[in-house]
Amino acid sequence: MSYTKQQLGNEFFIKSHDILFEQGLSDLDISIHDWENTKCFFFNGDKSAIPFDIFAASFYLLSRYEEYLPHVKDEFGRFTAVESLAYKHGFLKQPVVDIWAYKFKDALQAQFPEFKFPEKSYTIKPIIDVPSAYNFRLKGIMRTLGGMAKDLVRFRFKGLYFRIMVILGFMHDPFDTYKYIINRQKHTKFKFLFFFLIGDYSTYDKGINPNKKKFVSLIKHIADYCYVGLKASYFAIEDMSILKKEKSRMEAILNTSLKASRHSFSRLNLPKSYRNLIELEIKEDYTMGYINHIGFRAGSCTPFLFYDLDYEVQTPLKIYSYHLMDYALSKTHSLLDKKKVLNEIINEVKQVNGEFISIFHNYTFSAEREWNGFKDLFNIILESANETDEN
Numbered sequence: 001m002s003y004t005k006q007q008l009g010n011e012f013f014i015k016s017h018d019i020l021f022e023q024g025l026s027d028l029d030i031s032i033h034d035w036e037n038t039k040c041f042f043f044n045g046d047k048s049a050i051p052f053d054i055f056a057a058s059f060y061l062l063s064r065y066e067e068y069l070p071h072v073k074d075e076f077g078r079f080t081a082v083e084s085l086a087y088k089h090g091f092l093k094q095p096v097v098d099i100w101a102y103k104f105k106d107a108l109q110a111q112f113p114e115f116k117f118p119e120k121s122y123t124i125k126p127i128i129d130v131p132s133a134y135n136f137r138l139k140g141i142m143r144t145l146g147g148m149a150k151d152l153v154r155f156r157f158k159g160l161y162f163r164i165m166v167i168l169g170f171m172h173d174p175f176d177t178y179k180y181i182i183n184r185q186k187h188t189k190f191k192f193l194f195f196f197l198i199g200d201y202s203t204y205d206k207g208i209n210p211n212k213k214k215f216v217s218l219i220k221h222i223a224d225y226c227y228v229g230l231k232a233s234y235f236a237i238e239d240m241s242i243l244k245k246e247k248s249r250m251e252a253i254l255n256t257s258l259k260a261s262r263h264s265f266s267r268l269n270l271p272k273s274y275r276n277l278i279e280l281e282i283k284e285d286y287t288m289g290y291i292n293h294i295g296f297r298a299g300s301c302t303p304f305l306f307y308d309l310d311y312e313v314q315t316p317l318k319i320y321s322y323h324l325m326d327y328a329l330s331k332t333h334s335l336l337d338k339k340k341v342l343n344e345i346i347n348e349v350k351q352v353n354g355e356f357i358s359i360f361h362n363y364t365f366s367a368e369r370e371w372n373g374f375k376d377l378f379n380i381i382l383e384s385a386n387e388t389d390e391n
Helices: 054-062 096-111 141-153 157-167 178-185 213-223 240-254 272-279 326-330 335-351 374-390
Strands: 002-004 013-015 032-035 038-041 123-130 193-197 227-232 260-263 304-308 313-319 355-361
Touching: 038 054, 038 096, 054 096, 054 304, 123 374, 178 213, 178 374, 193 213, 193 260, 213 227, 213 240, 227 240, 240 272, 272 304, 272 313, 326 335, 326 355, 326 374, 335 355, 335 374, 355 374
Parallel strands: 002 013, 123 193, 123 355, 193 227, 227 260
Antiparallel strands: 032 038, 304 313
16 A cells, blocks of 8 residues: 555555645645545545545544634634534534545455454443532532522522522432432443532632532542543633642542543643643543534544644544533424434444544433433433444
């Protein structure tokens, strides 16, 4: 096989694009073409075994090349779906890198029919994000009084009633859905991954004080059944010392080294955010994805190692890009439509035997009206993996 500009003989030849041979970044002129059931770019003509340089195109998407180029950020400083090549050209809801890999496999199989490829199978990784473990409990006197005053000023008497009843222990805290989640965990072999916010109170992060014993024992209890990672606070993305403090805090609770993290508000500042995680020897990150859109931010449903474009080096940090957040699903109106949208994205992942990563929150399983039917949606995800086991 050769990957060059010119074919040498009658070998398996893929004509190369310049991107993998250049130093630094350049503003590339990208033309998107249809390719059977999908789309691709970096067209390389008829002489090549496949009509596109999928190595260059995959590198462009997985390295998040476009996020290093000038773009408009949202109010939280995030790269948005509408700025992406995938959204603009209608392939955000396809794991194109995986689809191209299968096309490459078919072309190789035709040339080398004897070769046996390893088989992959569809898996799921359900993520439970916990920005605040409880709605009313363990909030401290000042925050509780402040909440009550706010309820009164806004005439939210029902909310005030619930708050008082929960604090007095007559009612269940609406965010306390852990019994239900652990019960679901017991019925699937795929481990859930919880991310708890244990950072200090701020304008953006309004979690529970990590020194509260009941909060610490909740995290330890969850860790008996599921994996637990760190939800890094809003300011930890900018400040290495805050991130380091939160990592140590979580390791002290778990009594083991921290393996996985996820940034608050899904904020990512490439490459700095990832360099900080690498420096702190955190192995996995689950921040990459879009809050408002369902789809594949890096064009793939296979975890991959972060490549630092500035340093031109592959790093040990593994990126698990999520494909759906409950918030994006809540924008779809009826439950029937939500189920349809969910099943469509699951099928996209199944077709390439990828790993489906979804993010739900602890409050998603509450009785709040806006999360009506979300338990059913979560069960669809769990059942999609059980079906694979049966097949």
